[in-house]
Amino acid sequence: MTDPQVSQPKQLDLLQGTLDLLILKAVSLGPLHGYGVLLRIQQISGQSLIIQQGSLYPALYRLEHQGVIASEWGESDNNRKAKFYRLTVAGRLRLADETARWNRMSTLIGQFLLATPATLGEEV
């Protein structure tokens, strides 16, 4: 039995890290404005990932602050001024890095969850 009080912050950490990864991935497919990032994440995930829209912008600013994405003002599809974000060289590296880490983690967790008393017995 896990205590929900303790496990909750970990979930949040995971989510925050994940949001960064999602944004990087979305932007890597082509420059996007903030709303576009939201749309693309929903489109790729088939509407199954729900993102707090208000938390999107602090994340974008944080990533830009760290130098992994860069922004530029331009025109949106309906000729409105919008700020477009694109990946920098450092961002590309970071995305690759985070992707590799995510894959390693999910494999690990997957194997972990497959564990049975039988496999444990062999090991010990």
Place this chain on the structure above:
Amino acid sequence: MKRLFLLLTRLASQPLSWARAITRRSRLEAEMEAELASHLNLLTADLIRLGQPPAEARRNARIALGSAVDAKEGMRRSLGLRLWDDLYADVRYGARMLRKSPGFTFIAAFSLALAIGANTTIFSLARQILYQRLAVPHPETLRLLAWAGDDHVVVHAMWGEWDNLPGSGIQCTSFSYPVYHQLQARSAAAGLNLAAFKDDTMNATVAGEARSAEAEFVSGNFYDLVGVRTQLGRSIQPSDDAIPGSGAVAVISDGLWARQYGRSPSVLGQTLRLNQAVVTIVGVNPPGFTGAKSVQQSPDIFIPLSMQPVVDPKGENSLIEDQEMWWLNSIGRIAPGIPDTQAQAALGAAFQAAVRATLPLKTGDSLPRLVLSDGSRGMHPTDNLFRKPLYVLLTMTGFVLLLACVNIANLMLARGAHRQREMSVRLALGAGRRRILRQMLTESLMLSLLGGISGMFLAYLGRNVLPSLLSNPWENNALNVPFDWLVFTFAAAVTLATGLLFGLAPAFGAARAEVGTALKDTAQTTTRRRKGLGGKSIVGFQVALSTLLVIGALLFLRTLFALNTINVGFPTDHLLLFGINPPSLRYPDGKDIQLYQRLEQAFAAIPGVQSVAASDPPLLSGNMSVTGFSIEGAKSAKQNLPPQKRLAVGNDFFHTMGVPITAGRSFGPQDTTTSAKVAIINQALAKERFPGINPLGKRFSTAGDKGPWIEIVGISADTRYASLRDPAPAQFFLPYIQMEKRDGLTYELRTQLDPSTLVPTLRRTVAAIDPDLPLVDIRTQQEQIDSMMQMERTFAALTAGFGLLALSLACVGIYGVMAYSVSNRTNEIGIRLALGAMPRQVLAMVLRESTWISLAGVAIGLGAAALLTRLVKSMLYGLEPTDPFSLAGGAALLLVVGLAASWIPAHRAAAVQPMEALRHD
């Protein structure tokens, strides 16, 4: 590798992004606004496209995006702007709080500034005088040679500094040249290379202007040994110092080069005259180099030791050959790895052998012992003069610093207590505790900064005030005290730390407090609760420190007063003093006496000069001349002891100085070089050596019991002699005309004229007789006496300042703590009044409380004073360290100030309206 690149990108990007955000803040805010608005518009448009009615679409879009304020706050936080924004707000709020209570701000910042300023100034001076090293490479390997001897030491003739050792015996830094020469020959083998130097005052004619100058004789290896290179030209070489009487070259100081030659390189090859000897300037010392004697001041001219017999002959022999006279100072550099004890032992044996070889050892004579001491600060001759006063000053400023810290602590605590409620409200409204701490920290820092910066200004302005207070106005000894950053940092750090500590203490209390209690607390409390550190004990401590400082100030003020009211035995006003020191090459024995007479007549002829006296030494100058006094027909040698203090004077001395002749006659025109030798003694001498006998007509000798005899023709009233503090000693006067020679004479002119108008005429008068003769040390008699009290005056001024500061701080402290106590007890006082207490009783109650604090503080202060004032006994005059007037005066002053400071809070308490007080929150 990849990770490193990412880290570097991040490290480079963040500061840039932060700086961009700070500098283009308004644009950033607009962009954030625009970005969120664009998001909202696009989302709304999409929702309408999905079929929602426009109004509902807008509403849903806004709900989906969430609070724009929150989002923007998150964006700012992402850019690292939160801390900056908070700081900005804190600083603005802090400035408003400081402006709102200007009294508090002023007192806190002012006391901080004074404490920091005074400490920096006095510690800088002390470091400069007591610890500064010579500006040469590796001063720590320099050793100063000295010798110690008991009362029967074989060395009798000395020219230089010596100290009395505790108990008996002396320690002296002077050697005869022959002894130095023998030591020097052994020095390399002993692991301590030696060089020699001697500072001497002489008349120098530099660029056509005659004046008195400090010169330093140095041995040929001196520059090599100390390791100093000239900034222009060459230094003095061993070849310059090879043959006595040769080597007419000079290296001048950076100061003289700047003053007289405007830093012109053409100074090389120019000549200057030193006591009639002409020397050629071959080099200029680097700035900062001060020779080997003192760290503070540099002699102007450095010449080879071999020039001594030519430039400044003493007596018939050259000092280079003289075995009797010990005059030369020696400094050495110890070889690496050689312990001092080893070098001292090796040279010590050579030293005693050299003494035996050069001085006749009679029975009972003892040999001196060689002593190696630290030479990194040169001879530091001013140590004995300044060490004690400086330590006393350091202690007192230390107390002032402590007092300022206590004051800050008290003010901060009182303020913190006042703001307890504000803190509770902030907490109740959801402020974080760390946030509150940070705000208090900012406020304390701002206050400290204010005090620190003002203190730095004070210290910067004050750094040359003290040295000028401690030196004679007519002597050119500009002591430069550099601004000492280390000391400033220390003083600033101590006070700032105190400010922070006590500024934060209430904040911690507030942050810990439960929100409810403090809000309830001030509502209806009749009982007082102790809150944190007791403000009253702090104020008591403050009063104790103030008592101590005020008593110190009173002691020094009374000393100055006592010195000022001394009757020295003659009227000291309208007397102008200056010295004439004719070089003995041009004025051999007898010739100089003629010169003095000519000058005396020339001065007397100047319009406005009433009369002219001359004397050697001048009275009350710290100089003395002591010679034997053997009465004719004395039955035993014992009757001819002790030697007496003597003055060589001009014939008009008593009339000019206004010293009355009480019996017999004064000197007059009938006393000439060839007439019978005469003398005048003072009453003290008459009483001491001629008890019950009329001394008039009696004869005595200054050269033993075989004459030549001098007849006593008059008795004068008593005057003080060398020192202002010592009562008039026995002394006798001889006409200088009847003496063989005088090495300089001081003229005393009685005149109603202003010295500044008279001096040019005097210079012209002297120049008409000898253009190379300077007027030395021009001052009035009153200035001369004042200079004897310089230390006391400086002390009185400084300690009075400290005392006043202490008093005002104590006043503030008592007022603060009583005002706080009364405002906290408004309720209680209201109840007392409602139950029938008279306002008078309430007044008395408050005054009683404050008086108890003062009494406790004063008692502790008196105890401390009784212990500490003993240490300054030697600096006081005319009173004991436990001077009842000073002790009682200080105590009374503090008690009165305490009463006065609590008067306003007490009246406020007595004027409380019971109904209002009970309704009062």
